[in-house]
Amino acid sequence: MFYRDGVFWGMHLIWWAIWFVLLGWIFFAPSSSSYDEIEDDDPLTSLKRRFAKGEITKSEYEESKKLLKSDG
Incomplete structure (x- = not known):
């Protein structure tokens, strides 16, 4: 043996x-995504994140924000 x-x-x-x-x-x-990222995936948060990164202008942000708030 x-x-x-x-x-x-x-x-x-x-x-x-x-x-x-x-x-x-x-x-x-390490995992690829954390629980906090998955939980904060609502449209308004995504819109704020895009505005903070500079992907959209202030006028686009305001229009989208009005549109999102009117739907909810």
Whole structure:
């Protein structure tokens, strides 16, 4: 069962290392999105974020804001 030349123990240690790396990757890898980003996904927040980034002008922001508030 246990080889004296070390072949069995060498492969055994390699498999343990593979399992540790795999489990470490599963539990400690950063996720792509957080709960806060998913929760704040309403249209008004997205509009504010786009305005803050400079993707839309102030007039576009005001028009879209009026439109969103009139629908709700």
